[in-house]
Amino acid sequence: MASCSVLFLGFDFGTTFSSASYAILDPSSGEPPRIESVRVLGADGSRMHSRVPSTLSADPNAPQWGPYIPPGAQTLRLLKLALPNEDDLPGDPNHSRNLEEVREAMRMIRYTAGMKGVSATAKYLSSFWNACESGIEAAEHVTLKDMDVRVLFTYPASWRHDARFRMRDAVLASGILNAGRSPATMELLPESEAAALAVLPGLAASCHCKVGDLVVICDCGGGTVDVGSYEITSLSPLTVGECVAGESQLCGAIFLEGPFYSLIDHKLAELAEIKRCANINRERTVARIRAEWEQTVKLYFPLSIGPRGQRCQVFLHGDGNMPSGPLLVISSDEVAAVFRSLTTTIIELAKKQVVALLERKGRLPKRIVLVGGFGCNPFLQQEFSDCFDNGMMHFAGDAG
Numbered sequence: 001m002a003s004c005s006v007l008f009l010g011f012d013f014g015t016t017f018s019s020a021s022y023a024i025l026d027p028s029s030g031e032p033p034r035i036e037s038v039r040v041l042g043a044d045g046s047r048m049h050s051r052v053p054s055t056l057s058a059d060p061n062a063p064q065w066g067p068y069i070p071p072g073a074q075t076l077r078l079l080k081l082a083l084p085n086e087d088d089l090p091g092d093p094n095h096s097r098n099l100e101e102v103r104e105a106m107r108m109i110r111y112t113a114g115m116k117g118v119s120a121t122a123k124y125l126s127s128f129w130n131a132c133e134s135g136i137e138a139a140e141h142v143t144l145k146d147m148d149v150r151v152l153f154t155y156p157a158s159w160r161h162d163a164r165f166r167m168r169d170a171v172l173a174s175g176i177l178n179a180g181r182s183p184a185t186m187e188l189l190p191e192s193e194a195a196a197l198a199v200l201p202g203l204a205a206s207c208h209c210k211v212g213d214l215v216v217i218c219d220c221g222g223g224t225v226d227v228g229s230y231e232i233t234s235l236s237p238l239t240v241g242e243c244v245a246g247e248s249q250l251c252g253a254i255f256l257e258g259p260f261y262s263l264i265d266h267k268l269a270e271l272a273e274i275k276r277c278a279n280i281n282r283e284r285t286v287a288r289i290r291a292e293w294e295q296t297v298k299l300y301f302p303l304s305i306g307p308r309g310q311r312c313q314v315f316l317h318g319d320g321n322m323p324s325g326p327l328l329v330i331s332s333d334e335v336a337a338v339f340r341s342l343t344t345t346i347i348e349l350a351k352k353q354v355v356a357l358l359e360r361k362g363r364l365p366k367r368i369v370l371v372g373g374f375g376c377n378p379f380l381q382q383e384f385s386d387c388f389d390n391g392m393m394h395f396a397g398d399a400g
Helices: 093-112 117-140 161-174 191-206 253-273 282-300 332-361 378-387
Strands: 006-013 017-025 148-155 185-190 214-220 225-235 238-249 311-314 328-331 367-371 393-397
Touching: 006 117, 006 191, 017 117, 093 117, 093 253, 117 161, 148 161, 148 191, 161 185, 185 191, 191 214, 191 225, 191 238, 191 367, 191 393, 214 332, 225 332, 238 332, 253 282, 253 328, 253 332, 328 332, 332 378, 367 378, 378 393
Parallel strands: 006 148, 148 185, 214 367, 367 393
Antiparallel strands: 006 017, 214 225, 225 238, 311 328
16 A cells, blocks of 8 residues: 555544544545444454444543443443533533433543543544554554544534633544544544535435535434534535524433333332332343343334333342232333423424524425434334424434
């Protein structure tokens, strides 16, 4: 490979999960670069992961991070949300519980681990990058020190300049910019704009988009949901211009946990009152429910439970004689209420963008694009289809 090859690195440092992609430009080949996902070796030494948890061990002397943290170990999470000032976190009066959960995570970082947001983020990114570097060199049979490197990081639309500066400081401290033969250049891009540039090339071809068309991007992640509106300014190469300022809220998938476990606690309390769970091992019960929630319900609801009104039966673990049949029953409507505690806010964010486009441009968007991990959820997709013209919706999956 020629020494003047350029490695383009894109990092999606997420609130709950992170990923990276890359492309190698070799001028001597005459071939356009192909975009690849970085795959990181898992803790078992065999499985490869394209998305890894954005977590650190709470022990400041422990090197574990992400997929390498042992099960049950205390972790630092929501690292990304430690970068903005607390007063600048995207808040919503309806989601005060979400904000308090973030504040508790911040207290863990600052007091339990004795770190600030920048140092915690830098430590995580350094570990993540070391794994990425090994993955790229093994997959491409290259040495990064022989290449020029260009780095891109995304950030939530609500971040002020000071949060972006802290992000830059964390990247500098992580050592990522020292990956190539000379210091790498770095660019920061709003998450919704990065999602637009990732999704729109395929969308433009399949939906016959043209210059001047408007799109609303809803990037639904684990912690924040970012929305923004863009006008296509060129098709080859594809470029976009922002029409409406982006906005973000703390209504990502991780904040489903609070209302869901409140529902479970309420049902377990009811069972205790009628003395139907005297022999129940609560710890094992909650562990089983948590596994079912994380692996099935949160990802695939309503497909994981069934049609409206149908009930999901959960068998509880007991230490003694078990009653016949399930003790805990959760209805589809109850789970829908948990999801709507967030989806209502997400749809309102999208509506605000559509109204703003009508006011500023005098026309509707050609497409409303749902991206991100939470954007893959069938319930959220159905809620959007029910609210907006179904022909206007485009579900891009986890492309953001």
